[in-house]
Amino acid sequence: MSATVVPAPRASAMGQQAGPWSCSAGTLVRRRLRGSGMSQEVLEQRAAAVIEANKYMTLATVDADGLPWVSPVYFTPDGHADFYWVSSPDAEHSLNVTRNPEVSIVIYDSSVAVGQASAVYLRARVELVPDAELERWAAFYSSRLAGLRAFGPDELRAPADFRLYRARAAAHWLLVRGRDPDYGTGIDSRRPVWA
Template identity: 50%
Template sequence: MTPQETARRIIHANNYLTLSTADQAGRPWASPVYFTPDGGLDFYWVSRPDSRHSQNLTARPEVAIVIFDSQVPVFHAEAVYLTAHAEQVPDADLPPCTEIYRSRLPELTIFTPEHLQPPNPLRLYRAHATEASVLLNDAGPDLRVPLDLPI
């Protein structure tokens, strides 16, 4: 399996990513969020604008993301690492982006564009990957391999 194929498998096998943000002063914050991938370049999640990670995005849209299975045995880890630019999805982009987000699981069909606008409390967010790598499980020391985008 190529590194690109391994990365795709990891992304599609996991429902949560760890989103790492920083506030205006550079203090880091990491949050697990349920996500839907879109072609290996964009990653969508729903959150409250007043959550710490959402507020951090307003100050600093640059984020780091890791996607991995925390249940694998020790020394069998694989992960996808991303550097990305994140934002709240603008209202004009909500219809197509909401369809993408909703496409992963039937439970997500409750999220309509209207559900993700005021006065409702949740918004749709998107991270656009600018750099990616994969941690390969090769039974040796950590081996991170750069990836071409889209994954």
């Protein structure tokens, strides 16, 4: 793929109700599944729906003193493997990932009623998008929402004020609510996905 081709943005599910979903032809489809266990496919469908339905992720970093720091950042996902955002290199979370690129991330919708939350947890490694890839990934980052500011490559490299960051996921988990109508056990749990 050449540097001028923009990958197609993933379908968005803004405003969709949380629940056991599957992605089908860019639309989220409600599925009630019966049985003794939750299949890996269903877990992955639910996790993909959470990622696609949300615009912000909470990025957890560690500062120079070993103390945690969390920051909400607008993100554009590339599937479930890579997550892109734009930040100042002088922001606390950016300084932290320069020192220690290992991060944790959670993606969730805080507007749902108590007990209805869906969430995806990630462990990832952060990197600056290399200059040679900026044209492609800056366009991709800006393509998710129609009103999002479009950044040119020169706006994302020194000495400009912003940088394009990429978190490459190493592990994922899905929150399964204790009161899940199909798979609840009474206690919230995290189930691995895309392992």
